[in-house]
Amino acid sequence: MFTGDERIEKATRVRVRAQLPRRLAGDGSPGTLAAALAPALMRLTMGFNHDRSLLPASYLQDPKLLAAYMARFTPLGADRVRFALGQGGAAFARLRGLAGERPLRLLDVGAGPGSATLGALSALDLSGDAPPPVCVLIDRTRSALEEAARLADAAGFRARLVRIAHDVTRGLPEGPAFAQPFDLILVANMLNELSESRRGRFVQRLAALLAPEGLLLAVEPGTQAAARDLIALRDRLGELATVAPCPHDLPCPLHAQNRRDWCHVAAPYNRSAWIDALDRVCGLDHTRLVFSYWLARQAADGVLPAGPSRIVSDLLKDEGGSVRLLCTPSGLRRVSAAAFGVAYRGQPWTEKIPSQPANASSRPRKERPRRN
Numbered sequence: 001m002f003t004g005d006e007r008i009e010k011a012t013r014v015r016v017r018a019q020l021p022r023r024l025a026g027d028g029s030p031g032t033l034a035a036a037l038a039p040a041l042m043r044l045t046m047g048f049n050h051d052r053s054l055l056p057a058s059y060l061q062d063p064k065l066l067a068a069y070m071a072r073f074t075p076l077g078a079d080r081v082r083f084a085l086g087q088g089g090a091a092f093a094r095l096r097g098l099a100g101e102r103p104l105r106l107l108d109v110g111a112g113p114g115s116a117t118l119g120a121l122s123a124l125d126l127s128g129d130a131p132p133p134v135c136v137l138i139d140r141t142r143s144a145l146e147e148a149a150r151l152a153d154a155a156g157f158r159a160r161l162v163r164i165a166h167d168v169t170r171g172l173p174e175g176p177a178f179a180q181p182f183d184l185i186l187v188a189n190m191l192n193e194l195s196e197s198r199r200g201r202f203v204q205r206l207a208a209l210l211a212p213e214g215l216l217l218a219v220e221p222g223t224q225a226a227a228r229d230l231i232a233l234r235d236r237l238g239e240l241a242t243v244a245p246c247p248h249d250l251p252c253p254l255h256a257q258n259r260r261d262w263c264h265v266a267a268p269y270n271r272s273a274w275i276d277a278l279d280r281v282c283g284l285d286h287t288r289l290v291f292s293y294w295l296a297r298q299a300a301d302g303v304l305p306a307g308p309s310r311i312v313s314d315l316l317k318d319e320g321g322s323v324r325l326l327c328t329p330s331g332l333r334r335v336s337a338a339a340f341g342v343a344y345r346g347q348p349w350t351e352k353i354p355s356q357p358a359n360a361s362s363r364p365r366k367e368r369p370r371r372n
């Protein structure tokens with residue numbers, strides 16, 4: 001059974017108590033705090049689960065909604081991220097190994113009050129000797145980012161937080177924080193707040209910021225719509241290879257089978273007295289940690305498949321630019337025209353192509369995304 005990180009829960013309680021008027025915070029017990037947060041908790045729950053129009057566009061700018069969000073969604077969100085990274089096996093172990101040698105670089109996009117960053121810091125569980133990681137947090141709501149720093153501090157995590165208030169629909173920000181690639185990129189419960197037409201290009205831009213051994217973790221609610229949207233992205237973005245949860249890198253067979261079913265996690269969860277008190281107020285029951293996620297790394301050999309493949313399309317327009325379809329030993333793959341051109345220049349289409357093209361040494365470097 002998966003158990004929450006007490007340090008994060010305690011930190012959220014401390015911060016929430018500090019924000020409530022003294023007469024409402026009372027003795028600071030979970031029940032008292034939960035009762036004080038009840039109206040805002042209900043509004044968030046109804047807004048996220050049933051009717052988004054109940055929430056303003058920048059809902060975390062409202063201090064009451066931010067406090068309620070931190071209380072319930074931050075500890076649960078952090079635990080989801082910790083669970084998902086725990087499924088990363090050797091790839092995540094490698095990242096932890098690196099953390100002992102140099103400051104790891106994390107990017108958390110749509111960070112809110114830093115739930116995903118807190119979960120990642122908890123999963124990394126760095127020793128006192130490890131250099132503190134550099135965590136770059138982007139969100140359009142500045143007050144939420146400020147809370148992220150306070151929560152990390154209250155939870156006792158050693159990290160250097162760089163907070164950037166920015167709306168990513170205007171592109172990713174520029175600056176020294178982006179001068180080097182990232183070891184871990186987190187995008188949690190945020191893709192569903194972008195229009196469908198933006199999501200693919202956005203994740204592609206994030207993928208281009210990954211260090212060669214880096215990991216990208218996308219977490220979304222465990223609902224049918226959010227999980228299916230995430231799977232659709234996974235199936236579409238050829239430059240990323242799946243680390244978890246799928247046992248293969250083929251297109252999702254469940255997704256292809258029908259429009260009804262969706263793959264998600266429902267892990268038995270040892271909820272604390274704090275989450276229990278909040279659940280009672282909202283009429284929820286977190287005895288399981290329910291969510292969907294995709295943990296990915298850059299596809300092996302840049303964007304080119306391993307093994308002999310066959311070109312099965314001419315140039316096609318994709319939201320990320322021009323692509324060709326390759327039929328590979330691990331299924332159909334989309335390969336960007338730029339990458340394809342460098343590796344397979346002069347290759348007539350429909351011809352079977354080897355796994356190691358003659359000029360493989362000129363493996364394409366991914367273009368850095370254009371900012372703005």
Ligand SMILES: C[S@@+](CC[C@H](N)C(=O)[O-])C[C@H]1O[C@@H](n2cnc3c(N)ncnc32)[C@H](O)[C@@H]1O
Pocket residue numbers: 058060073074077109110111112113114115116138139140141144166167168169187188189190193194
């Ligand atoms: C549901 S919250 C998730 C917060 C945090 N990642 C978590 O998992 O708890 C969604 C966050 O995405 C941010 N967000 C949504 N659209 C954004 C945009 N276009 N640019 C920057 N931040 C955005 C919101 O401000 C909010 O903090």
